[in-house]
Amino acid sequence: MSIKIVKPAVVTTLVSDGREGFRSLGIGPGGAMDYFAMKTANFLVGNDREAVLEMGYSSVEILFHEGGLISITGKGFDAFVNDEVATMWRPFKIKPNARLIFKKKSKGAWIYLAIHGGWKAQEWLHSFTTNLHAETGGFNGRTLQKGDILERNKTEVIATDERSMPWGISTNELSEVYSSPDIIRCISSAETDLMHGTSKEKFVSSGFTLTSQCNRMGYRLTGDPLFLGEKVELVSSPVDFGTVQLLPDGNPIVLMADHQTTGGYPRIASVVKADLCKLSQKMPGDKINFKMIPFQEAEEGLVSREQKLKEIKESCHLRIKKHFRQ
């Protein structure tokens, strides 16, 4: 079973759960931009930690040489199978020689394609996710290009004549995760208090716009410039996905999935983990507003998000087992 990338997106890579345990060597976790969409795509087709195809920013065309049970999740695209609208957030069976097309629309950046059994990916340091710096993991350590053939892992073929499966993620569940898309919640970070008092207020009161310098490493924002109380020289220190750094020109940058492990700019905030999927789905030109919330509220938000993902996983895996029981 394989697919051919007839037309790749601007950024097309294999992603999975991040690479943990190697930050002390400067090797970051990487992984999906929109973790919720990536995990959900896997769960819907009965997978767990398998590699998923992540595509961002532009339209895509894929040819399926054989059929299979697939799922599509994410934001910013309409999906079509042989010119018919395909359902998202719900697994379905795709037929041999089908043409899957993702058309870019507004409001959203990343889309995920999972297949039952997972895409065949190179494992590096216990993770299938691509590391573009080290040129390893995922699809030979690189982005997929026009004409590339992607194979799936060998797995038992699901025999069914049905096209659409009777389970999926509900609109309610999705709105819990992606609602108020322009409000990005933050908690304070190591150098929040180095910001000048009025800049601290501006950080939450004035909005920011995503610049064209947005990619898997970071989203550069622009807005009313922010200032530190006094100039400081910081030594390189740890950062993470969601760390908001203040650049010398007064504009913030939010570090994204392929961030460096350390940085030398003041860490003025952290985007709460539950809102990273919302932020990742923003496009250059989109506006966001930061909102500071108490640490405990962020913790509770993460607890309920992880609980939600656990429930989705259990219910999808149960449904798939029942549905295909012989």
Place this chain on the structure above:
Amino acid sequence: MASNHSIVPLNETTALVSFGDNIDLDVNERIIALHHTVTNNPFQGFVESAPAYSSLAVFFRLPIRFGTVKKILETHIKSSESLESHGSAIEVPVLYDGDDLDVVAQQHQLSREEVISIHAAKLYRVFMLGFLPGFPYMGTVDQRIATARKNSPRTLVPAGSVGIAGIQTGIYPQSSPGGWQLIGRTPLKIFNAKKELPCLLKPGDSVKFYSITRLEFEKLNEY
């Protein structure tokens, strides 16, 4: 040792231990000792720990919360006061023919040879790895050759390049954009994804550079 530290959340599942904000051998020794203590005695939910110059990030996953992790780290900080050295000593050959060797020499009114002998004289500590997979931040460089980063970074620095940034010296493990002053290049692959241990250097190691000729470089070249 009197403990002057802070532990704050970097985010919901990361505790940031900080012993100040400077490049200092003793401070970094304490950070790396704590990194080993936490890594070798992992608490339930521990994911990994990443040392930097004077701070350490400790990553964990739920259900353990920041408050509990902070208490565990406080205990470790109290008990990890007796310091032992964890690093290995590694010799790194360098062909000192970097494009910025003249810049460094001229800025300090030294000859190229003087810059080379000053850079190769010292035993450097690997304070931390960051920026790129396997990029070692080493120091401290003798003030006589310490040189600020380039105002405008190069769009491509070849893998193996040895550079200076202020009192830091480093080696580019992959080709990448970069702003360090390039004084030479090593024929050693300090990063190789195909190896079980992909990085030649780890935090706490010490590095001694030695000057080699072009001919020796060609012989040793792993790229």
